[in-house]
Amino acid sequence: MGKVVVVTSGKGGVGKTTSAAALGAALAQRKEKTVVVDFDVGLRNLDLVMGAERRVVYDLVNVIQGDAKLPQALIRDKRLDTLYLLPASQTRDKDNLTAQGVAQVIGALKRNFDWVICDSPAGIERGATLAMRHADIAVVVTNPEVSSVRDSDRIIGLIDAKTVKAERGESIDKHLLLTRYDPNRAERGDMLKVEDVLEILSIPLLGIVPESMDVLRASNLGTPVTLADSQSAPAQAYLQAARRLAGEDVPISVPGEKRSLLGKLFGWRAA
Numbered sequence: 001m002g003k004v005v006v007v008t009s010g011k012g013g014v015g016k017t018t019s020a021a022a023l024g025a026a027l028a029q030r031k032e033k034t035v036v037v038d039f040d041v042g043l044r045n046l047d048l049v050m051g052a053e054r055r056v057v058y059d060l061v062n063v064i065q066g067d068a069k070l071p072q073a074l075i076r077d078k079r080l081d082t083l084y085l086l087p088a089s090q091t092r093d094k095d096n097l098t099a100q101g102v103a104q105v106i107g108a109l110k111r112n113f114d115w116v117i118c119d120s121p122a123g124i125e126r127g128a129t130l131a132m133r134h135a136d137i138a139v140v141v142t143n144p145e146v147s148s149v150r151d152s153d154r155i156i157g158l159i160d161a162k163t164v165k166a167e168r169g170e171s172i173d174k175h176l177l178l179t180r181y182d183p184n185r186a187e188r189g190d191m192l193k194v195e196d197v198l199e200i201l202s203i204p205l206l207g208i209v210p211e212s213m214d215v216l217r218a219s220n221l222g223t224p225v226t227l228a229d230s231q232s233a234p235a236q237a238y239l240q241a242a243r244r245l246a247g248e249d250v251p252i253s254v255p256g257e258k259r260s261l262l263g264k265l266f267g268w269r270a271a
Contacts, residue, residue: 001110001111002033002111002113002115002116003110003114003115003136003137004109004116004118004134004135004137005023005115005116005117005118005135005136005137005138005139005245006118006120006132006135006139007019007020007023007117007118007119007120007139008120008122008128008131008138008139008140008141008155008159009120009122009141009151009152009155010122010124010148010150010151010153010154010155011122011143011147011148011151011152012122012123014122014142014143014148014179014180015141015143015179015180015209016120016141017038017040017045017046017049018049018179018215018219018225019139019141019177019179019209019238020036020046020117020118020119021036021049021050021119021224021225022224022225022226022234022235022238023117023139023238023241023242024036024083024115024117024224025077025080025083025224025226026226026238026241026242027117027242027245027246028077028080028083029080029226029227029239029242030242030243031082032082032114032246033082033084033112033114033115034082034083034084034113034114034116034117035074035083035085035086035109035115035116036050036083036084036086036119037060037086037105037106037109037116037118037119037131038060038087038088039060039088039097039118039119039120039121039127039128039130039131040121040127041060041088041089041092041121042088042089042090042091042092043088043090043121044089044090046085046119047075047085047087048219049219049222049224050085050222050223051078051221051223052075052077052222053222055075056075056087057073058072058073059073059086059087059088059089060086060088060089060097060105061089061092061096061097062089063086063101064098064101064102064104064105065096065101070086070105070108070109073086073087074086079223079227084113086105086109095126097126097127097130099130099133102130102133102134103133103134106118106133107134118131118132118135119131120132124154124155124158128158129162132158132163133162133163133164134163135159135163135165135172136165136172136173137172137173137174137175137245138156138159138172138173138174138175139176139206139245140152140155140156140174140175140176140177140201140203141177141179142176142177142178142197142201143178143180143191144178144180144181144186144191144192144193144196145192146192149192149197149200152176152201153200153201156174156203159172159174160172174203174204175204175206175245176197176201176203176204176205176206177206177207177241178197178205178207178208178209179209180209180210180211181194181209181210181254182210182211182255183210183254183255194208194254205252206241206244206245207237207238207240207241207252208237208252208253208254208255209234209237209241210234210237210255212233212234214228214232214233214234214235215234225238226238226239226242237255
């Protein structure tokens, strides 16, 4: 059975969809069969980031409502034969998602994929709670700013209350992915430092993605950043984060600094 990962955030615009696509591609690059599921019904941006917008015929809502079978809605990436996309609907709303339907789709995906990456809509409404419902692992995407961190703290509380694992009394693995980090701005006090974010959220650090035009450039090209230029700084950050997600022990370095965070900050451990 595959592992279900929800990529979530309390605030919009933090790079959640970019991160879901990049982590999904990075795991697929490891030859692990991976599907990325877009739960942002009504908006649907994941297909754009993955360059599959013109290939969408059926979507998640079609499968849940029985208008299409799951294999009909899955889109295989043209660059990686181990990477798939299950797009969201752009013409429906989140009320078209049902708890039973989501459970059936996620169950089927777990049986056929090594990794099921759920790209959650931002916030705390129905789409977000359904996206995290069946997660084994949660990746909380946060920018180093007070409002983003505060909203992420709220999301962590929901993960501990609204998932199937939580209802069974089991703990869900939660990891922090810090995006758009600029060490110079952090040093000037224009944004929070890594230590500040970790102290507030108190969950293990999965990775630090530096602020970079490479991310925007890749999104505009419709290519996950890990495939657009694997040697760029954000691509390397995501590739290393995927290795930690898969259980490898990979030290974390703060962008622009020489020190390693491994074992030093708030009980950080490999994902």
